[in-house]
Amino acid sequence: MTALPYLDGNMLDGPLGEVFAVDLSTATARCAHCGTPGPMAGLRVYPHAPGLVGRCPTCVEVMVRLVRAPDRAWLDLRGATFLQFPMPLDQPR
Amino acid sequence: MGIVTPGFQGRPRVEAPDLPPGQYLTPDFPVLSAGPTPRVPRDQWEFVISTETGTEHRWSWDEMMALPQEAPTVDIHCVTRWSKLGTTWRGVSLDTLLDGVDTAADYALTHSYGGYTTNLPLADLRDGQAWLVHTYGGDDLPAEHGGPARLLVPHLYFWKSAKWARGIHLTVEDTPGFWETAGYHDYGDPWREQRYQGD
Numbered sequence A: 001m002t003a004l005p006y007l008d009g010n011m012l013d014g015p016l017g018e019v020f021a022v023d024l025s026t027a028t029a030r031c032a033h034c035g036t037p038g039p040m041a042g043l044r045v046y047p048h049a050p051g052l053v054g055r056c057p058t059c060v061e062v063m064v065r066l067v068r069a070p071d072r073a074w075l076d077l078r079g080a081t082f083l084q085f086p087m088p089l090d091q092p093r
Numbered sequence B: 001m002g003i004v005t006p007g008f009q010g011r012p013r014v015e016a017p018d019l020p021p022g023q024y025l026t027p028d029f030p031v032l033s034a035g036p037t038p039r040v041p042r043d044q045w046e047f048v049i050s051t052e053t054g055t056e057h058r059w060s061w062d063e064m065m066a067l068p069q070e071a072p073t074v075d076i077h078c079v080t081r082w083s084k085l086g087t088t089w090r091g092v093s094l095d096t097l098l099d100g101v102d103t104a105a106d107y108a109l110t111h112s113y114g115g116y117t118t119n120l121p122l123a124d125l126r127d128g129q130a131w132l133v134h135t136y137g138g139d140d141l142p143a144e145h146g147g148p149a150r151l152l153v154p155h156l157y158f159w160k161s162a163k164w165a166r167g168i169h170l171t172v173e174d175t176p177g178f179w180e181t182a183g184y185h186d187y188g189d190p191w192r193e194q195r196y197q198g199d
């Protein structure tokens, strides 16, 4: 029996890009379970399920769930304590 | 019903199956999983039903296998739109497991090795509607399909049939599970196409 493959977090760019205006491919997320911060691209994404499930590469707990209905989407981030995004430098006036 | 023509040369015609709305028929058994596949040795496996008062009823593998066994043949319907007809299983009816469990609970939250959960009304586990199954198509249930043992609740979408079942919490209040907290329907009746919240 072979283990189901998981994909790396880069595959989330398209599905999450539908929801977010910012580019999540360069974001950092911190695992709510083990506390490890890491790039979103480093998540282990299990796509063969009723939704996308992104798991922490360190402790394998769920950090992100994205369910896409034809007319709605649900994003559950309770497994992540923060998302950090690079932003354009806020220049003083 | 179709007309049977004895002696007709060629493959017998298969009636178009009566599927729930929005479903298609597959001869395969797709593997769906929200995480790594747990590997639970049978000598470490146990199944626990806990009630709203905290009383626990436990079965080891051997104790579960010593209970009366049933062999349901059922159609299964996955919310990802595939249906599979006439699947054959072997396991213990939830009526048998719940016999002697004193409870006033209305809801059940199934929990699994690996952390998965899914909820349903307790009434949907009774009256010959649900089993704890360990055999599929005559063979031991493979780990990728939920072995050593999974729940089988075929009248609801298949995400309610928790793989790698470890136990059931009986509760007074409804407690939404893994997919039910992420947009999927609380009940999940395929014949009413209850896929997402609000359907």
Ligand SMILES: [Zn+2]
Pocket: A031, A032, A033, A034, A035, A036, A056, A057, A058, A059, A060, A061
């Ligand atoms: Zn973690």
